[in-house]
Amino acid sequence: MKQLLTGNEAIARGAYEAGLVFASAYPGTPSTEILENLANYKKELYCEWAPNEKVALEAAMGASIAGVRSLAAMKHVGVNVAADPLFTAAYTGVTGGFVLVTADDPGMHSSQNEQDSRNYATAAKVLMLEPSDSKEAKEFTKLAFILSEKFDTPVMLRVTTRICHSKSLVDLEERVDKVSIPYERNIAKYVATPANGKVLRRKLIERLAAMEEYSDQAEINAVQYNSNEIGVISAGVAYQYAREVFGDDVSYLKLGMTYPMPMGLIREFASKVKKLYVVEEMDPYIENHVKMAGIDCIGKSIIPEMDELNPDIIRKAVFNIENKTIQTMKEAIVRPPTLCAGCPHRAFFYVLGKKKNLMITGDIGCYTLGSSPPLSAMDTCICMGASISVGHGAKKAFEQTGVDRKVVSVIGDSTFFHSGVTGLMDVVYNKGNSLTVILDNRTTGMTGHQDNPGTDYTLMGESTSQVNIPLLCKAVGIKEDNIYTINPLKLEETSKILDEALAKNEPAVVITRWPCAIKKFSDRDKAEFDLKPKKYIINQEKCTGCRTCIRTGCPAIYSGKKIVINPETCIGCSVCKQVCPFDAIEQEG
Amino acid sequence: MKQVKNILLVGVGGQGTILASKILSAGLIEAGYDVKMSEIHGMSQRGGNVSTQIRFGEKVYSPIIGKGEADLIVAFEKMEALRWIEYLKEGGKVVINDVEIPSVPIQLGKVEYPQGILEELSNKATTYIFKATEIAEKLGNPKTMNIVLLGALVKAIELPDIDWKKIIRDHVKPGYAQINEMAFQTGQSQV
Numbered sequence: 001m002k003q004l005l006t007g008n009e010a011i012a013r014g015a016y017e018a019g020l021v022f023a024s025a026y027p028g029t030p031s032t033e034i035l036e037n038l039a040n041y042k043k044e045l046y047c048e049w050a051p052n053e054k055v056a057l058e059a060a061m062g063a064s065i066a067g068v069r070s071l072a073a074m075k076h077v078g079v080n081v082a083a084d085p086l087f088t089a090a091y092t093g094v095t096g097g098f099v100l101v102t103a104d105d106p107g108m109h110s111s112q113n114e115q116d117s118r119n120y121a122t123a124a125k126v127l128m129l130e131p132s133d134s135k136e137a138k139e140f141t142k143l144a145f146i147l148s149e150k151f152d153t154p155v156m157l158r159v160t161t162r163i164c165h166s167k168s169l170v171d172l173e174e175r176v177d178k179v180s181i182p183y184e185r186n187i188a189k190y191v192a193t194p195a196n197g198k199v200l201r202r203k204l205i206e207r208l209a210a211m212e213e214y215s216d217q218a219e220i221n222a223v224q225y226n227s228n229e230i231g232v233i234s235a236g237v238a239y240q241y242a243r244e245v246f247g248d249d250v251s252y253l254k255l256g257m258t259y260p261m262p263m264g265l266i267r268e269f270a271s272k273v274k275k276l277y278v279v280e281e282m283d284p285y286i287e288n289h290v291k292m293a294g295i296d297c298i299g300k301s302i303i304p305e306m307d308e309l310n311p312d313i314i315r316k317a318v319f320n321i322e323n324k325t326i327q328t329m330k331e332a333i334v335r336p337p338t339l340c341a342g343c344p345h346r347a348f349f350y351v352l353g354k355k356k357n358l359m360i361t362g363d364i365g366c367y368t369l370g371s372s373p374p375l376s377a378m379d380t381c382i383c384m385g386a387s388i389s390v391g392h393g394a395k396k397a398f399e400q401t402g403v404d405r406k407v408v409s410v411i412g413d414s415t416f417f418h419s420g421v422t423g424l425m426d427v428v429y430n431k432g433n434s435l436t437v438i439l440d441n442r443t444t445g446m447t448g449h450q451d452n453p454g455t456d457y458t459l460m461g462e463s464t465s466q467v468n469i470p471l472l473c474k475a476v477g478i479k480e481d482n483i484y485t486i487n488p489l490k491l492e493e494t495s496k497i498l499d500e501a502l503a504k505n506e507p508a509v510v511i512t513r514w515p516c517a518i519k520k521f522s523d524r525d526k527a528e529f530d531l532k533p534k535k536y537i538i539n540q541e542k543c544t545g546c547r548t549c550i551r552t553g554c555p556a557i558y559s560g561k562k563i564v565i566n567p568e569t570c571i572g573c574s575v576c577k578q579v580c581p582f583d584a585i586e587q588e589g
Numbered sequence: 590m591k592q593v594k595n596i597l598l599v600g601v602g603g604q605g606t607i608l609a610s611k612i613l614s615a616g617l618i619e620a621g622y623d624v625k626m627s628e629i630h631g632m633s634q635r636g637g638n639v640s641t642q643i644r645f646g647e648k649v650y651s652p653i654i655g656k657g658e659a660d661l662i663v664a665f666e667k668m669e670a671l672r673w674i675e676y677l678k679e680g681g682k683v684v685i686n687d688v689e690i691p692s693v694p695i696q697l698g699k700v701e702y703p704q705g706i707l708e709e710l711s712n713k714a715t716t717y718i719f720k721a722t723e724i725a726e727k728l729g730n731p732k733t734m735n736i737v738l739l740g741a742l743v744k745a746i747e748l749p750d751i752d753w754k755k756i757i758r759d760h761v762k763p764g765y766a767q768i769n770e771m772a773f774q775t776g777q778s779q780v
Contacts, residue, residue, distance in 0.1 A: 004614055004624060109629050133625070133652070166627040166652035167614065237652070244651040312655035323657025325675040326713050330703045332672035335601065335692035337637035374697055550697060555636050558691060559698055568731075 005170045007163040010134040011101060012037035013170065014141025015071050016045065019178040021096070022063035023047040024056035026418065027447035028075030029110035030164035031103035035073055036450075039459050044175065049450055049459045052384070052418040053078035057100060058085045061154075064098035065190055067181035069145050073101040076117045077383065081419070083120065086154065088192050090124045091200040093152035093207075095181050097145030100126075104160045106281045107308030110446075112364065112383065114306060116282040121156050121259035125204055127211050128156040128259035129220070130236040134168040140220065140256060151211050158258070160281065162237040162308070212260035220256025221265055227251050231273030233266065233286055233297070237309075242279040244311045245318065261289045270295045277318065281309045339369050341556035342517035342571035344441055346375070348488040350552050350575065351495045352437075353377035355502070358406050359398075361391035363420070365412035366445045366516075374553045378410070385419025387411045391434040392427045399433070406502050407434040414444040414452040417467060421476065427507045428477035435501050436509045438469055439488075441516040442525060449519045456522045473509045488512035491578045517571055534572025535588040536565055542584035549576040549585065593646035595654045596746060599673045600665025601690050602636050605735030609663075610641040612739060612760050616751040617645045627652040636693075638669055663742045665721075665735070666690045671706050674714070683714050684741045684780070686721040686734065717741060719779045725772060730765070733772035740776020 005013065011034050015023065025035040026049065038047045050056035053074040063070035074082060079102045086100065102120070105111040121128035129144055131137040137159065144155040188196055215221060227250050234242045235255040243252070253269040255262070270276050270290070278287040278299035287299035302317040303309070315321050339346045349370035352360065362368055362378040363386060371378035380390055391409035398405050411420045416438050424436055444450040451457045453467045470483050482504055484497050494512070501508040515525050525531065538549075540562060550559050554576060556569040565576070565585075577585040596613070600606045610626060617624045622645040629640060642654045656675045663684045664670030670685045677683060687707065694700050710716050719741075725734040736757065743753060757773055758766045 002618070004618055004626065161629075162627060162652055165629065166625060168625045168649075168652065169618070169623065240650045240652065310653055310655055311651050315655070323655060324679055325657040326677055328671060328674055328709055328713070330671060330706060330709060332668050333692050333694055333700050333703065335636070335638040335668075335672075336694075337602075338693050340636070373693070547698065553693065553697075555693070555696070557696065559696055 001172050002169045003172060004167045005134045005138075006033065006165055006167050007131070007134050007137040007159055008033035008165070009037050010137035010170050011073075011141050011157065011159070012040070013172065014138035015099070016041045017138070017173050017175050018097070018142045018145045019069055019176040020045050020071055020145075021068035021178050021180070022060060022070040023073070024050045024059045025073040026050050026053045026056055026078055027444055027450040028078050028103070029447055030105060030161040031073050031075045031078070031101060032447045032450065033164070034101060035459060039461070042460050045178070047459055049452060051453055053082040054085060057082035057089075060098060061085060061089050064094045064096045066095070067183050068096040068178065069098075070096060071099045071101065074103070075111065076102055076104040076115050077111060077113065078102075079117050079120055081384070083124075086120070086126070087124045089154045090126045091192060091197060091204055092190050094148055094154060096179070097148035098154045099141065099144045099148060099157055100154055101157045101159065103164050104158065104282070106160055109161055112381065114282065116285060117156075117158055118258060118285045119283065121158070125208055126154045126156050126259070127151060127257070128158055129256060130158050130258050131163060131256070132236050132239045132254070133163070134166070134170050136256065137163060138170050143220070151207055151214070153207060153211070156259075158236070160237055166237075208260055212263065215257045215260050215262040216264040218257050218262065221262045222254050222256070223265070223269055224252045224254070225272065228273055230275050230277065231269055232277045232279055233269070233290065234279040235286065236281065238280050241309055241311045241314050245314045255286065258286065261286070263289070263293055266290060267293060267295065270297070279303060279314060282306065336372060337369060338372070338553060338555050339366065340517050341554055341569045342573040344488045344512060344514035344517070344573075345370060345439055346552060346554060347491060347573065347575045348437070348439060348494060348512050349375040349377045350579070351491055351498065352408065352410075354495070355498060357404070358408055359391070359394055361387045361394065361407065361409045363387035363411040363415045364446070365415055367410060367412055367439050370410070372553075374551045384415055385411070385423060388420050388423030388434070388436050389426055391436075392423065392430070392432045395432055395434045408502070409434055409436045411436070411438055412445070413438060413440040413442070413454045413469070416469070417453050421472065424473065424476050424478070424509070432507055433505060434507065436507070438509060438511045440469060440511050440513045441519075442513075443516050443519045445516045445519070449516065456524045469511050478507055478509050482506065482508035483511070484509070485511045485513055487514055489514055489573050489575065491575065517573070534574070535567055535570050536572055536574065536577055536585050537567075537588050538563055538565055539584045539586050542582050544582055544584070546581065548579050548581055552576055552579060593644055593649055594746065595659045595678070596643040596742065597654060597659045597662045597673055597676055598641040598643070598665070599662065599669040600639055601669065602639050604639070604665040605732065606639055606641050606665055608760065609735040609739045609742075610643055612756055613742065614643060615760065616743075616748065616753055616756045617643075619756065620748070620751050622646060623649045625649045625652040638672065640673065661742065661746050663738055665738060667706050668692075668703060670710055671703065674710060677714055681714065682745050683710060683716045684738060684745055685710070685716060685718045686738060687718050688720065688722045717745060717780045721776065724775055728768060728771055728775065730768050733769055736769045736772040737776035737779075740773040741780045744777045744780040
């Protein structure tokens, strides 16, 4: 049966068909839907959200050591977090097949950087596969488990946004029976002491030689000879673009396995064409391998090494041809993403933005939009969990240099669990003096509402216990009197508590607790919060057009000749009513 | 169909472009085409612009469409038609929902919503302009706006031999089948 699947759906299906038993991930665009789709098969396998990518990879590794096929999925920057266990897993090898899916985001559609994770395969020395559409995403996932077991190595399945989120036709097949290899203690293999490590290191090099030999013969490294004039080497979605641009009249070497590279095959291919192009997104990864073998090729000298590729860019670079386009006099105004109508983060940042003499260190999540106009209440955003530690260091620097400036570190609930709590330990342990604000919106919002250790449910849909954030902060060493939990939608109270917390001369934590405006509310949410939708309207007789409400940045408020609230999108958070100096905003009904 | 056809659906987060493209691609698969479709997720849920690209034909390689390659652009909002018009092929068609959704800089009063978009686009391309949102409201459910536009799309790209009624029924809740069918038909009559 053929189905139109995204790459992420296809990877989930491939893992299911391969008899996968365990999967773990931390959500991150564009990888999130892999685990969400695996959860559809929860009767036959187990999957979970981990607090961060390192935990996800380690847990999947544990399942592999215990003898089953396992998978960890993450976005490219997640691999940085998980790099520590990955490099040693390459030494120990596996028992059950073990696949790491890394989803890169060329063009930074939803990421803070554009790193090319293929470099991890060479650095860690793990086998890497790169599918070019959904059909291959499924097939390569299945192959990845087989190769992992055959070569005793973790296998990295490297995909990109356009693979993850593009749909193409896939044939569905049956699931193979899940295999469990009987567990036996194997100290020499799995206890990575220096003595064992030295032996494992040598074995890794031997494995690499065997993997390279396989790569040269692998069916997924396929040659299509159509011409002896021009040859194109490509992989991943870039191959599809190249195929579109170069057409049927050139020869192709399409690489499905990109580490170890099939150097024998590449040499043979290069010898049969007069001109060789390498078409790839981001770094000159394939190109460097080709050039190191002394083979001349054209790659990044004409094809950009940043941003996402597309057929247009390749066509222009290679043939200097541009399609005719319609040009207009008018220009569309940018449409930047915004915090939703009723978002509890808006209320908080509106208040925080009014406070003077602050450095606000931010973090990764919807609330990074607190840095955008009109709120513009953020100074930094580096990576997951960095807000608290960056804020701590900045405050120490201010103290050391006699600068009188307070520091507020702002972090979401899921990001706090991911890697923020260690920063808070740093603040307490090292006698820091920054204020930490945990924006607890009862979900992982940015990636589309995944549960986390602070919500009520697991990925398997089971009710579970929650991390108690105030208690965790207390356990870390924040004094009980310095821990506040507030409803951020109450602006005056939020302002008062912020002033009080900022006046403390020691570490303090403010937790803003209110659910994301667009999440599906759980029974516990409904029991705890008043979530009945309300509507607000502007009394046009009282409205003076002062635009104070507009400056909250709420997308439900429109300003034309009159300022009006869109009844379709207003959920009644009442922030605009609270800021209106003329009492012109009223609850409807 | 040897030649690959390219369709671009553009709009604002929450306008229902994804369901429309789902129904469209289901119809195309049933008709036996190779289909590729690409969407950008992530930040788009937060009110940013959204785009879905659909390519179909005998064999499709790239999942994305280049500038000057779209046979048809369906804009769920009119400024989005302006934003994506460069992608239209010479002789291509544009279906535009005549509705204005201001973006943040416009709401903040920093810039004005561009005037005269429809006139300019009509002068430069074959356009079908109508108020799909109002049509859907009159039918009794403003959310069927996406299906009104889907009806217009199917007519404009000339895909009559597919049982769209059945495919729509497969994709909406039973109680909403009739109103969506009506929305689809009304949309077809706009082209």
